[in-house]
Amino acid sequence: MFTYPFEERYSRQIRLSQIGEEGQRKLVSSRVLVIGIGGLGSPAALYLASAGVGHLVLSDFDRVELSNLQRQVIHRESSIDQLKALSAKETIASLNSDINVTAIDWQLTDDELVDQVGQADVVLDCSDNFETRFAINAACHACRVPLVSGAAIRFDGQLTTFDFRQESSPCYHCLFGGEGFAESCAAEGILSPVVGVIGVMQALEAVKLITGAGEMLTGRLLLFDGLTSQFQQVRYGKDPGCSVCGS
Numbered sequence: 001m002f003t004y005p006f007e008e009r010y011s012r013q014i015r016l017s018q019i020g021e022e023g024q025r026k027l028v029s030s031r032v033l034v035i036g037i038g039g040l041g042s043p044a045a046l047y048l049a050s051a052g053v054g055h056l057v058l059s060d061f062d063r064v065e066l067s068n069l070q071r072q073v074i075h076r077e078s079s080i081d082q083l084k085a086l087s088a089k090e091t092i093a094s095l096n097s098d099i100n101v102t103a104i105d106w107q108l109t110d111d112e113l114v115d116q117v118g119q120a121d122v123v124l125d126c127s128d129n130f131e132t133r134f135a136i137n138a139a140c141h142a143c144r145v146p147l148v149s150g151a152a153i154r155f156d157g158q159l160t161t162f163d164f165r166q167e168s169s170p171c172y173h174c175l176f177g178g179e180g181f182a183e184s185c186a187a188e189g190i191l192s193p194v195v196g197v198i199g200v201m202q203a204l205e206a207v208k209l210i211t212g213a214g215e216m217l218t219g220r221l222l223l224f225d226g227l228t229s230q231f232q233q234v235r236y237g238k239d240p241g242c243s244v245c246g247s
């Protein structure tokens, strides 16, 4: 079933007692939806692919631009003007041909988003605008599918996980309210490795969620300051009056 021997390929992960062969098999049979294959989605998708997540669904309808290459490490110079979802699929095929990649290179309708979320074991929000973030949050809450949310701008990053398998889980709307900031990396700038730190940690959250290893960032917002290399945590809870997940 695999071109390359499973035990050897993933031996360094199988060696970890919290993962083991059982955890690795869970990864191989899992399906992860990554929305946005930019600065966050690029490293996240590369690590999920190399770690052996068996089915990656990559959603992005943008095309690769020269100014993306500074941080969107899954794309190549030869990918410029190509659709990001297809460019990412191509790179992953050369990294791990033993996994399936579905590229969604059009803008998902609300129904299509719910359908894709419902099929996923975990969703990574690697998008760059609040409209998309709120739509993903609502879909994940409706489908009871865990959501790993990451964001980065300038030298700063943030990360949290909403485990909607638990009724008591807060949601993105509880944390940030109905409106977000209209900041963009195009206007504000972003330092390349900062977005890498957060994207890789989104992959880490997904791997822990699938394998059951360790503790996830549920109810905790992790803040990263790239200028001082410091992490901080802020605890948060469910908003009983939340229009998405409240009663």
Ligand SMILES: [Zn+2]
Binding pocket: 170, 171, 172, 173, 174, 175, 238, 239, 242, 243, 244, 245, 246
């Ligand atoms: Zn909520």
